[in-house]
Amino acid sequence: MSKSIMIQGTMSNAGKSLLVAGLCRIFMQDGFSAAPFKSQNMALNSYITKDGLEMGRAQVIQAQAAGLEPSVLMNPILLKPTNDIGSQVIVNGEVLGNMNARDYFTYKKKLVPVIKAAYDKLQETADIIVIEGAGSPAEINLKENDIVNMGLAKLVDAPVLLVGDIDRGGVFAQLIGTLMLLEKEEQERVKGLIINKFRGDKTILDPGISMLEVKGGKPVVGVIPYMDISIEDEDSLTTRFEKKEKALIDIAVIRFPRISNFTDFDRFEQLKDVSVRYVKSVAELGSPDMILLPGSKNTMGDLKWMRQNGLEAAVKKMSESCVVFGICGGYQMLGKSISDPFCTEEGGNIRGMELLAIDTVLKKDKIRTQVTGRFCSLGGELSSLSGMEIEGYEIHMGVSSREAEASPISVLTDKKDGADKADGAFLTNVYGTYVHGIFDHGEIAPAIVRCLAEKKGISYDGGRPMDHKIFRETQYDKLAKVLREYLDMDYIYDLLGVEHKRVDW
The missing domain is CATH 3.40.50.880 (Class I glutamine amidotransferase (GATase) domain)
Known part of the structure; x- marks a missing residue:
């Protein structure tokens, strides 16, 4: 039976996808077979697997970080927005049809067997499954029949690490507020907090971390710095759209x-x-x-x-x-x-x-x-x-x-x-x-x-660029190295109940 751990966020773009990719890489480096899983992804960046099935690119990146061929088992439900109130619904890589938001909200509970079947199939080959939530578990208007955050964590009995984005400000309110809006059983499932995208001197942050641990009743298992790593963004919240500088x-x-x-x-x-x-x-x-x-x-x-x-x-x-x-x-x-x-x-x-x-x-x-x-x-x-x-x-x-x-x-x-x-x-x-x-x-x-x-009549000597696949691998290794330094991996392995040898990467 596979072990599992779930990364949930206080909001979209808190860094869940990147943390899942990094953990998949670490587990792979440490000799485990790790697989990513996101029951439902909403994205317009998608990918076609070798068997001609469609899945979200975020799980493709995570699969590559784990050294695996991407599979729709890792993302059984994909929603591709067609307008502001509707999406194309893709189940197990095949188009089910278009639905407006309200119809899908009612229909999605029928997809629980699909999600469980995909997860169970992944368990046949993975030692560790790293699960990604979506948005925030504290979106109380969407909690009924939840299939992607706490509802999924309960379904597969996964411990949860909750990540907040300090770069946007208000990270303490993000984390404490999210915990307060969870049910008691859900609060107990959260086993640790992560502060992501930190810039500056961590010693200045330490008093806040101590207070956060007291008020939240959860250990802070990592303060991750803002990383300069070239790995694909979540499509709807990418910062690359903001770049306006012109080059040669x-x-x-x-x-x-x-x-x-x-x-x-x-x-x-x-x-x-x-x-x-x-x-x-x-x-x-x-x-x-x-x-x-x-x-x-x-x-x-x-x-x-x-x-x-x-x-x-x-x-x-x-x-x-x-x-x-x-x-x-x-x-x-x-x-x-x-x-x-x-x-x-x-x-x-x-x-x-x-x-x-x-x-x-x-x-x-x-x-x-x-x-x-x-x-x-x-x-x-x-x-x-x-x-x-x-x-x-x-x-x-x-x-x-x-x-x-x-x-x-x-x-x-x-x-x-x-x-x-x-x-x-x-x-x-x-x-x-x-x-x-x-x-x-x-x-x-x-x-x-x-x-x-x-x-343009100019000489371009950009040097010989690194092969794209090799470059991608260097970025996954760089991500894993940073996470090893700033995450309490011993605590995470203890949560999983997995023995491991400390590996120097």
């Missing part, structure tokens, strides 16, 4: 209201002298070297948003002299038309940006697959990508057909069935693809930056 090579990402999978562009942020800015107005756009149109959970609605605020016209004009690259929903927007005969999004038809000779029809069924392949012989500023290998995944509701004058951007092989197909399209300096993660593979991102620099 400037890349602008259109920040749609329903932006999804912006993690596609993380690779560029790791390159020297490259800025990645997320923009939502013509004034913010400026004169970038490349414009990226990301994925969207509401492609038609986000295209209308671009049309209304002037970004569509600005991007079309700049495409005459600037590289424009669209992925998934962004690729669909670049075409001539999008039609929605099954009301997958908003129904009806909409004119596209007319920069690529493609037409898209939104379908009932979602395409979900991992792919490999190569770029075709490309024209325009990115012609040096021709022949380079591609790897990534597709996740989309639409099918796009190219007109005779449109050339595909790549030829792909479906990892699941081995079938080959042409993907995407390009025309002059406008490029589009359905492949998420395309910039992570090999030398694609550095090659694009060199092309942009050459166009």
Whole structure:
């Protein structure tokens, strides 16, 4: 029988996801098989597993930190918001359907057997399961039939560590207030408190910690410093959207209201002298070297948003002299038309940006697959990508057909069935693809930056960047090292009831 421990937070973005990833890494380093688990995740950043199933990227990151292949068992329920009051509900990696918030609130108790089955299956291979809560357990309006915080902790009998974010201020009130709003049985399940994102001299904090332990009746098992680590954020609360500084090579990402999978562009942020800015107005756009149109959970609605605020016209004009690259929903927007005969999004038809000779029809069924392949012989500023290998995944509701004058951007092989197909399209300096993660593979991102620099007539020497997968591993190790230093790991192992040898990493 696996041991388990659960990380809950006083609020969203308190650092739960990162702590779970770090603990998974520590347990793996110490010789245990560890697995992450989040019963329900609400996110627009998702991933396709090898067997073609969809899950939240936060649990993908945690799985990678644990040295595991991502599995939907780690995230059996995924909610992808389609508007302010509704989401697409994905269960065990498959689309169940769209529900408004009230309907889902009533329905979710039916998913308890699904959650328990996934958890029990994980137990067959994991020594330790590290569970992540969602939001706060003190959201008293949502506690009825809870399936992701204290309700889940009780279901699987997991001890809880409660984490608060001191960087936002009021961490003592966060932690004490959360404890006060819990039922007595829930309070007893909390076995320790963690203060996260601390900056400064800890000795100044010590008197507050002593008082916190007295008033809360719980030990503080760690004060984690603010960490400079390059690991994916939770999508809805990322701070990367706030970055506006321009570097030698400037890349602008259109920040749609329903932006999804912006993690596609993380690779560029790791390159020297490259800025990645997320923009939502013509004034913010400026004169970038490349414009990226990301994925969207509401492609038609986000295209209308671009049309209304002037970004569509600005991007079309700049495409005459600037590289424009669209992925998934962004690729669909670049075409001539999008039609929605099954009301997958908003129904009806909409004119596209007319920069690529493609037409898209939104379908009932979602395409979900991992792919490999190569770029075709490309024209325009990115012609040096021709022949380079591609790897990534597709996740989309639409099918796009190219007109005779449109050339595909790549030829792909479906990892699941081995079938080959042409993907995407390009025309002059406008490029589009359905492949998420395309910039992570090999030398694609550095090659694009060199092309942009050459166009500006400057020499770009960003050095030879570390392979993305190797870089990712160094960040997980860095995270684990920090947590080992600032968390009481002996206390955590005692909570688990697991014997361990102290390992020097």
